Amino acid sequence: MNLLLNEPWIPVRRRDGSREWIAPTRFSDTEIVAFDADRPDFNGALAQFAIGLLQTTTPADSASQWRKLLATPPNAASLAEWFAPVLKAFEFDGAGARFMQDFTLKADDGTVNDIGALLIEMPGENALKNNSDHFVKRGQAASLCPACAATALQTLQLNAPSGGVGHRTGLRGGGPLTTLLVGQPPGGLWRDLWLNVQERSVFLASCGDAGKVGEHLRFPWLADMSAIQKESGETAPAQVHPDHLFWAMPRRVRLDLDAVASGQCSICGRESDRLIRQYATKNYGLNYKGAWNHPLSPYYEAKDGELPLHPQPGGLGYRHWLAWVLGQTSDKKKQRAARIVSHALDHRHSQLGGGLRLWAFGYDMDNMKARCWYESVVPLYDLAECASGALERIRDEVGLWLASADLAASYLRGAVKDAWFSADARGDFSAVDAAFWSRTEDAFYRQLQALIDRERQAIERDALPARQAWHQVLLHTAERLFDGEFVGAGQVERQNPRRIAEAHTQLKRNLRGPKLLGALGLPVPEKKPTKAARKAA
Template sequence: MHLLEDSWIPARRRNGRRDWIAPTQLSDPGIVAFDADRADFNGALMQFAIGLLQTTAPIESRTDWKRFLTAPPDTQTLRDWFAPVAEAFELDGDGPRFMQDATLASEASAINPVSALLIESPGENALRNNSDHFVKRGRLDGICPGCAATALFTLQTNAPAGGVGYRTGLRGGGPLTTLLLHQSPASLWQDVWLNVTERPQHLERCGDANRNGVQFRFPWLTDVASLQPGGELAPAQVHPDHIFWATPRRIRLDFDNVAHGACDLCGSESDRLIRQFTAKNYGLNYKGAWDHPLSPYYEVKGEWLPLHPQPGGMGYRHWLAWVLGQADAKSKQRPARIVTHALEWRRRQLGGALRLWAFGYDMDNMKARCWYESSLPLYGLGECAGKEALKSVSATVETWLAGAQQAVFYLRSAVKAAWFGGDARGDFSAIDAEFWQRTETAFYTQLRQCIETVRQNESADPDMLESRQAWHHALRSAALDLFDTTFVGAGPIERQKPRRVAEAHRQLVNSLNGKKMREVLRLPAADKPAASRGKPATADV
């Protein structure tokens, strides 16, 4: 099976029908999205397509890039682009195999069931200890070559820790990926192409462009030892293309012991169902300043590290850091390089309103706790005139998020006080999650207005007092309503302590209207109640 010539990629056509396509059909205007049966497969296929085009497309300028966005290349053009790298995309056969270690054919290595290619599958310890309670063993017996190729790429791209010598990917285990998509995509091609950079920018970013040998781009075309003679692999030792084709795991699919039947993942009939693979530890050991263009990074002691999904999911609280970057007292984060490049250099070339697709595994070492994905709208941010406009939006949103962080802290503290009357320990993440969800609509409503203001007039100041006051009202209303109707007021009355609840509620009201909250949102001080003078007036009887 050849991954550049055969039809193995599940895709959804405009009429809703699923089809299997070859990479040379990526520019078909009738295809709108990848359509795998697993969410992580769709994310991996998107990265496969981006990496393939970034590796082969001869785009030297923004003019070239814009031309192919509006007039996609035909099938023959794509075939010509892919031809020079064809040897790296054979999935089976006696020669080099896609993302597989050729030396395992002759070395003694462990035999694994094909289900072990899936990141959430229970490991050896879980099976030995009979602790596979939620993700059971034996779910898969055989998968078709297409699903095997996708599973292999997914594992190599997201590779979590897997025991002694079983390496993580160059972004660590379970990295966060953020991609640009059109808000209303015309085709899959347009979404993929948004995330491809002009060749000169790609080559100067991470790696040594003078290392043109195919083994420096596609590491499975040579053996591990020759590529990292010192036991570690740094960016300067390989070509920049390598960043899309990292292979930290030594794996070889078994095409000798196949079966006939329906694929346990996609349901397709195949006479070559793959049932097992061999694996060995001590694959490529990625060290150094790797800078993947599809991931946001955070700074620790002067070193930039890739972000990973965390418990609590994804939402508007991540919007600023993942779109424009954020630097505060606690952390400094920057967006994925492709996001920054698109917003700062392509601007009005992007072709309409955008959104950010964020996804990845929340990993606890070798355990997959959850798969997260979310779409964060960017509205017309890509059409803003320049960097100053982006700075205006960034400063405005930073104030809003600081206010939201303050409000959710007050709410959490008040709920804990009402429940326990003091400093209680435990997992109170449900309070935060409800607050962020409750205020999401208000945030995006104001964000859209903010971006529209700047898009129409770059010199306009979107950080108006009225918008900060409206946001303060939304935060205050959400916090009080959640306290009254969801967390405290909804509890059984016989289990409540009215005095404690009343004191917690009063403190919440005072905090939400207090000096600290107004300083964070840069609001004027609250009016003090007028002091009463003389005797109170008596009512008419």
């Protein structure tokens, strides 16, 4: 029996709140609303597994076919027909090819690791050797059921961070940011998956060589790695089929499915008589280089071309909205939205049938160390119903709001630092930025919804009042945080009144100054002439 395509191994949540495990042929069940794994990174991996499976097998090749399947999902029998040609690629067990596992590696080859090492946050070899696993302890995932092991393996291959010499990162680097379209209000799992699938010909034309017909060029575990990449070589888009984007395999792993045990899975807690406890691994897997263009990730422009965005300290929030949704171009940064998002906004419009949200998630990695898992859902309102010209105007207007907010945040951060410390002080002031962005988020989305509604209905209105209102939000938020939380709330005996007064005065001056007004596109008052100038006149 094929575990990954025929057996119920995927945890989902039903409309009534109950939990169930399903096979992929039930993705279109209208009673299923979301994935329901025990770890958030597993939910992200399962979503990408499902989208990749549908994109790889869908026969839909026109906008009308795509729209029909959005409105009337295929039944289980139809999905089984879609998946039948790729059954061999999704075998999880057996002596031959196995899903996401090295074709030639044996269970006793290479380095043998405890199964918990598949989890990205688990301490690495050096941490175990130096006994430095203080916060995330070893041995927390001693045995995994086949379902959790398969999900952990998929999660590792998607997010693979740098892991020492020859341990390759994922196709999008270590811990990429993924952005997926989802319904608003939630309309069921099928809709959320299908929103992120493109017409087959559109997808095939985007990256890779659709003329590459070998199955291993779609699913790299179906052959020896050398069939794709020579020893010490690299793997570029032109060497593989576009389907490879979803099934990249940077890590050489082989699960030990012989030395199994009975008991409870360390992650889901279910009983199993096939608990997997270890796996073999080797370095020097597929080395992804070149202009890869993954449909589910936003990209930024670098010296060497476009690179995928990755979560950074500070989390995910409205300051990223423009880059994720419409792209952002300025003197400092050039970023574009994920291909699936751009395609939906540029070509689908009314086909999408209602409001949308964007689900963004990913690991913040420091080389091989996972600092944090970030996840956020941001609203798009009825953006998909706006014409292309309206999207351009929204991009320009929101760009002004975000540029001015970024400037105001820097003014607040500088004022807090000047009030607390001398000029040469160093430290982490990220808490100041986080508080500022959090306090201004509600106002941003209120203004954004009003802007989108106005553009969708083609209502002409002066942009100046909204910009002035946003300026007041920035001004009052920064001053309140300075006075009420960061400086004014401190112990009096430890404060320097003169330094605080000077910092506060400078903050007020900056928030009302020409630089911030100019960033927001507001009129800048003319400078009053000095006494000397008036006297000379």
